[in-house]
Amino acid sequence: MATPSALPAQNLARSGAIVVGSGLAGLSAASQLISHNVPVQLLERSAKPGGNSIKASSGINGAPTKYQPVSDDAFYTDTVKSAGKAMAAMTAHRETLISTLTNSSSAAVSWLVDTNGIDLSKVAQLGGHSFPRTHRGAGQTPPGASIVTTLLKALQGSPLFQLQTSCTVTKVLQTGPRVTGVEYACENGEKKELHGPVIFAAGGFAGDAEGMLAQYRPDLAGYPSTNDPRPGTQPLLTAIGAQLLDMDLVQVHPTGFVDPANPSSPLKFLAAEVLRGEGGLLLLDGKRFIDELETRENITNAITAHPPTSKTPRQWTVQLVLDEGVYSAAKSHIDFYVWKGLMKKTKISDLGAEALDSIRQFANAASGKNADPLHRTAFANWTLTDVAPESVVYIGTVTPVVHFTMGGVLINEKAEVLKEGGERIEGLWAAGEVTGGVHGGNRLGGSSLLECVVFGRIAGSQCSGYLPA
Numbered sequence: 320m321a322t323p324s325a326l327p328a329q330n331l332a333r334s335g336a337i338v339v340g341s342g343l344a345g346l347s348a349a350s351q352l353i354s355h356n357v358p359v360q361l362l363e364r365s366a367k368p369g370g371n372s373i374k375a376s377s378g379i380n381g382a383p384t385k386y387q388p389v390s391d392d393a394f395y396t397d398t399v400k401s402a403g404k405a406m407a408a409m410t411a412h413r414e415t416l417i418s419t420l421t422n423s424s425s426a427a428v429s430w431l432v433d434t435n436g437i438d439l440s441k442v443a444q445l446g447g448h449s450f451p452r453t454h455r456g457a458g459q460t461p462p463g464a465s466i467v468t469t470l471l472k473a474l475q476g477s478p479l480f481q482l483q484t485s486c487t488v489t490k491v492l493q494t495g496p497r498v499t500g501v502e503y504a505c506e507n508g509e510k511k512e513l514h515g516p517v518i519f520a521a522g523g524f525a526g527d528a529e530g531m532l533a534q535y536r537p538d539l540a541g542y543p544s545t546n547d548p549r550p551g552t553q554p555l556l557t558a559i560g561a562q563l564l565d566m567d568l569v570q571v572h573p574t575g576f577v578d579p580a581n582p583s584s585p586l587k588f589l590a591a592e593v594l595r596g597e598g599g600l601l602l603l604d605g606k607r608f609i610d611e612l613e614t615r616e617n618i619t620n621a622i623t624a625h626p627p628t629s630k631t632p633r634q635w636t637v638q639l640v641l642d643e644g645v646y647s648a649a650k651s652h653i654d655f656y657v658w659k660g661l662m663k664k665t666k667i668s669d670l671g672a673e674a675l676d677s678i679r680q681f682a683n684a685a686s687g688k689n690a691d692p693l694h695r696t697a698f699a700n701w702t703l704t705d706v707a708p709e710s711v712v713y714i715g716t717v718t719p720v721v722h723f724t725m726g727g728v729l730i731n732e733k734a735e736v737l738k739e740g741g742e743r744i745e746g747l748w749a750a751g752e753v754t755g756g757v758h759g760g761n762r763l764g765g766s767s768l769l770e771c772v773v774f775g776r777i778a779g780s781q782c783s784g785y786l787p788a
């Protein structure tokens with residue numbers, strides 16, 4: 320497929336399209352291209368395909384769907400509300416991106432379920448949503464893993480699909496203003512070129528702690544992340560004039576597990592929100608410090624108001640404490656975390672005398688004996704009342720982690736990458752977390768997988784239309 324860079328447009332069909340990144344955005348784009356009989360070369364820098372998409376655990380938004388049949392205009396308004404103050408700038412452009420996202424959500428879920436046979440039959444309501452609309456499967460496999468593995472398997476069955484892993488794209492090639500391919504390097508470091516139109520689906524920069532995070536959010540430099548520690552790739556696109564948007568808008572999650580076997584790893588496993596929701600409490604230096612059901616942002620701010628316990632990575636030592644009641648309600652999660660060594664079953668005495676008092680106070684509030692001094696009013700499945708040093712608890716150490724980057728390259732509703740001034744860059748599309756503007760200041764849970772499918776498929780269709788038949 321390597322051809323001279325001055326490839327005439329009429330020859331592009333023979334060489335097909337290039338997709339950069341094998342997460343959900345890249346796989347959705349590739350699937351769409353293949354459905355139009357366009358050959359696809361997918362380049363992935365990791366040894367294993369799937370990106371951060373394969374880790375997604377809560378699900379994908381869609382409404383209405385066969386599992387959430389209520390016609391749901393509120394999805395658009397919920398998204399605008401969550402985007403917050405960012406909507407004040409480029410308002411019309413953002414509104415178009417958001418309506419494209421929400422109006423296409425029904426078709427996106429249907430494509431995964433009906434065309435690709437993926438189970439998404441369970442629907443939950445996550446924070447910031449006015450209705451349940453986040454879909455996952457009924458079985459044990461998390462939604463990211465089931466979606467990614469199913470799409471990848473289908474692609475690998477096509478003679479038109481070629482995946483090269485451990486190959487990093489290092490430059491976008493142009494002939495005049497038109498994008499005509501990429502330069503890339505595989506394990507032996509030798510630079511090669513591929514020629515054709517390009518869909519960029521290279522993900523976000525949450526794992527780029529000392530690079531792009533330090534540049535755009537110096538206050539978050541050195542933070543651990545739920546994303547692999549890798550450089551962000553937007554600079555490859557700004558090098559050819561792409562406009563950036565919302566680069567300082569970054570989602571921090573208050574609870575990533577500090578693995579006792581590797582406490583200084585920059586990569587952390589997410590401690591699911593359900594643990595706090597089902598009745599878990601948080602301790603810092605043996606004391607509670609906030610209503611654990613507060614927003615992610617408020618909990619993070621309450622933790623980071625204290626000095627960090629480690630500078631590399633920049634992290635805090637917060638204890639997440641659950642009792643047997645919470646364990647029963649979130650058993651499958653907790654069994655998994657215990658199996659991974661991220662939580663342990665132990666006695667309260669393990670946490671020290673101050674923790675005993677704090678847990679006793681929490682239990683009194685949960686049982687209605689006293690009001691909670693931190694104003695928590697819902698305790699879900701916490702059942703322990705007679706708190707004693709030998710009472711059984713499940714504990715894990717957690718710290719705030721950088722989780723998602725809202726900013727990225729500016730696209731339009733056709734997933735075309737735009738320059739300053741709004742002019743499109745011919746031959747280049749982008750989808751997924753590498754783009755900015757779809758979520759504004761705060762992404763709703765479940766909307767990232769959705770943007771990958773919606774804009775990935777749009778990019779695939781647009782790119783196939785660009786190639787001569």
Ligand SMILES: Cc1cc2nc3c(=O)[nH]c(=O)nc-3n(C[C@H](O)[C@H](O)[C@H](O)COP(=O)(O)OP(=O)(O)OC[C@H]3O[C@@H](n4cnc5c(N)ncnc54)[C@H](O)[C@@H]3O)c2cc1C
Pocket residue numbers: 339340341342343344345362363364365368369370371372373374375376377378379380463486487488489520521522523545546552589722723750751752753764765766767768769771
């Ligand atoms: C633990 C966790 C749980 C999450 N849960 C949810 C959830 O339940 N619902 C939801 O909607 N969102 C969730 N998210 C967010 C969501 O998973 C991601 O934002 C989304 O999957 C991003 O998909 P993507 O295809 O844009 O990028 P990715 O899936 O990150 O894929 C990008 C790929 O591009 C490759 N790449 C990058 N640069 C290059 C290069 N130069 N050359 C070649 N390859 C390159 C990367 O190696 C990577 O494989 C979660 C995220 C995490 C980390």
